[in-house]
Amino acid sequence: METPMPPPKSPPSKSSKEPQRIAKLLARAGVASRREVERMIEAGRIAIDGKILDTPATLLKSLHGVTVDGAAVAQPIPAKLYCFHKPAGVLTTERDPKGRPTIYDKLPKGLPRVMPIGRLDLNTEGLLLLTNDGGLKRQMELPSSGVERVYRARAFGPITQEQLEALIEGITIDGMRYGPIDANLERRTGRNQWIEMKLAEGKNREVRRVLEHLGLQVSRLIRTAYGPFALGDLAKGDVLSIRQHDLVKFRQTLK
Structure with a gap:
């Protein structure tokens, strides 16, 4: 046996x-x-x-x-998420060797130590998410998470809706491949127009590079949403704390 x-x-x-x-x-x-x-x-x-x-x-x-x-260093506390209306003219970094203003110069007093989720370049304004949790930051920044970002760009030059719709197939510029972009012409005044763009990758200066490749001059760029979190009527320089219930619910949807 x-x-x-x-x-x-x-x-x-x-x-x-x-x-x-x-x-x-x-x-x-x-x-x-x-x-x-x-x-x-x-x-x-x-x-x-x-x-x-x-x-x-x-x-x-x-x-x-x-x-x-x-x-x-204090022991870890529960993850927190904040919406910050970043003004143009400030850097998304902790400190700048050239002494230029950063988001930390503009944040209200009393916030815990936070870090930005993704970046907005110097002259881009709008919604910047801040968190105290490095794991959440990394998870939201990964292209594989598929978190959508929404931008509104004011641009000068000729463009058609058909040209913008072609971006849904993605585009390659100077050897750099950009994924699908859902772009729509909102309104036009002469040769100036507002264009809304939705994307899930968020490569460095992606929106500006794509529009400049199409022959447009971008004079203003605003991020209006990141995932389900929207800029809304949040004033420049202000911070809004996301409710814990909403943060937990959102994290359950991340890939």
Whole structure:
């Protein structure tokens, strides 16, 4: 009689106490994105028990004893999401070597440490989402998540609705492939017009490059929505906190 084989062992589950890279832990704690944390480590801004950290490969079970610029890092708090109406003329970055104003100069006092989800270039205004959760930031920025962004562009030059509709097939410009764009001509005054564009990739300066490739001069660009979150009548420089219920519901829809 054969001895029955023992059942196969299940793979060990990943414990929350398992050591993780410090950049991942700090991102979850809302300090900064993983990439920005790595830059902070290179700059000598992060320490453990008073010793300056010199490698992002450090593994930790918790953030106990970790400081950033000499200040202790608090334990992670629940993910939060904010809508910010970014004005034109400010950079989507923490600091600028040239001393130009950044979004952090414009944010109201009292906000927790937040990081932008995606970017808006210097002269683009409108909706910029902010979060304290590095995982949510990364998830929303990934093209595979398929989160739609909506822009309105004021542009000068001749264009037809047929030309805009062709963008739904995507377009290649100087070797760079841009995915499908749902573009519609809203209204026209002389050779100036407002164009609405919906896309899910959000490559660097994508809207401007596509419209300039079509022979248009963009004089104003506004992001009006990111996923289900809309700019609405939020005043420039103001911040709106997304309700926790709405954030949880939205995260359930992400791929």
